[in-house]
Amino acid sequence: MTIYITGHKNPDTDSICAAITYANLKKKTGKTENIIPARTGDINDETRFILKKFKTKPPQLLKDAEGKKVILVDHTEPKQRPENMDKGEIVEVLDHHNINFVQATPIPFHIEPVGSTCTIIADMYFKNSIELKKEIAGLLLAAIISDTVIFKSPITTEKDIGMAQKLAPIADIEDTEAFGIEIFNAKSGWDEKTIQEIISTDYKEYDLGGKKIGIAQVETVDTTQLKQRKQEFLKVMDSMREQRDLDTILVLLTDIIKEDCIAFIRGNSTENIAKTFKKEIKDNQMYLPGVLSRKKQIVPPLEKAMK
Numbered sequence: 001m002t003i004y005i006t007g008h009k010n011p012d013t014d015s016i017c018a019a020i021t022y023a024n025l026k027k028k029t030g031k032t033e034n035i036i037p038a039r040t041g042d043i044n045d046e047t048r049f050i051l052k053k054f055k056t057k058p059p060q061l062l063k064d065a066e067g068k069k070v071i072l073v074d075h076t077e078p079k080q081r082p083e084n085m086d087k088g089e090i091v092e093v094l095d096h097h098n099i100n101f102v103q104a105t106p107i108p109f110h111i112e113p114v115g116s117t118c119t120i121i122a123d124m125y126f127k128n129s130i131e132l133k134k135e136i137a138g139l140l141l142a143a144i145i146s147d148t149v150i151f152k153s154p155i156t157t158e159k160d161i162g163m164a165q166k167l168a169p170i171a172d173i174e175d176t177e178a179f180g181i182e183i184f185n186a187k188s189g190w191d192e193k194t195i196q197e198i199i200s201t202d203y204k205e206y207d208l209g210g211k212k213i214g215i216a217q218v219e220t221v222d223t224t225q226l227k228q229r230k231q232e233f234l235k236v237m238d239s240m241r242e243q244r245d246l247d248t249i250l251v252l253l254t255d256i257i258k259e260d261c262i263a264f265i266r267g268n269s270t271e272n273i274a275k276t277f278k279k280e281i282k283d284n285q286m287y288l289p290g291v292l293s294r295k296k297q298i299v300p301p302l303e304k305a306m307k
């Protein structure tokens with residue numbers, strides 16, 4: 001029997017590394033099934049850099065989940081699952097996000113409120129004394145650093161930091177902070193990218209109170225250049241709204257050094273969103289100081305407001 005492990009659509013580093021490392025863990029614990037790490041989309045620049053550094057091949061592309069058994073990692077949200085997942089079978093879930101999941105049959109379902117899926121997986125390796133190679137430790141560490149924005153994001157927990165400290169020597173990383181900056185630099189080079197490419201780097205869709213909301217997050221060490229391309233952003237956001245039938249679309253420009261966020265907004269729920277965050281939206285723009293996490297600081301309040 002073949003089982004695929006995959007993260008969310010438009011995969012980030014945590015989704016890719018979780019699929020690879022969890023498949024490795026399943027193999028090491030003697031599961032007889034054929035476990036295949038998979039992805040549902042292209043790998044971004046940051047993840048490419050990390051895979052290269054730890055000499056690991058990208059997971060196989062899973063285009064369609066029809067008739068397939070799948071373990072979902074790093075998401076539960078139906079809109080983020082592989083194509084035709086409803087015609088396949090979800091056999092397990094491992095995640096650290098808000099839960100949007102209904103299934104008639106019981107399955108192993110593991111959710112922990114930590115900073116990254118790879119924190120949960122690292123913990124499993126240590127708890128079960130499973131051999132941890134340098135490459136696997138490196139992927140786990142990189143995903144934790146990426147998802148927690150070098151431990152600065154409010155989603156960061158003691159457990160994330162603890163796991164990173166245990167992983168770093170195995171991965172042969174002396175300075176996690178310096179490694180973190182290396183990771184975030186690999187993501188940049190925004191000026192060479194089209195707006196569509198920038199938005200696609202980390203774009204997720206949510207069903208919030210029956211409304212389809214698209215939220216892109218652009219994590220960067222300097223928002224100056226990106227801000228200058230606002231009109232271009234708004235144009236692309238409008239066409240995405242039309243094409244993807246979105247109620248509202250947000251693009252979050254997150255400055256991980258200043259620890260703030262500029263949000264561009266287009267759509268029917270603009271007023272509602274302004275009220276939710278108690279901010280003024282001027283020229284389709286809202287300023288959110290101290291906001292680094294889409295998962296913890298943007299999605300939950302929106303979910304409440306859309307109800």
Ligand SMILES: [Mn+2]
Pocket residue numbers: 014015074096115116117147
């Ligand atoms: Mn994650």
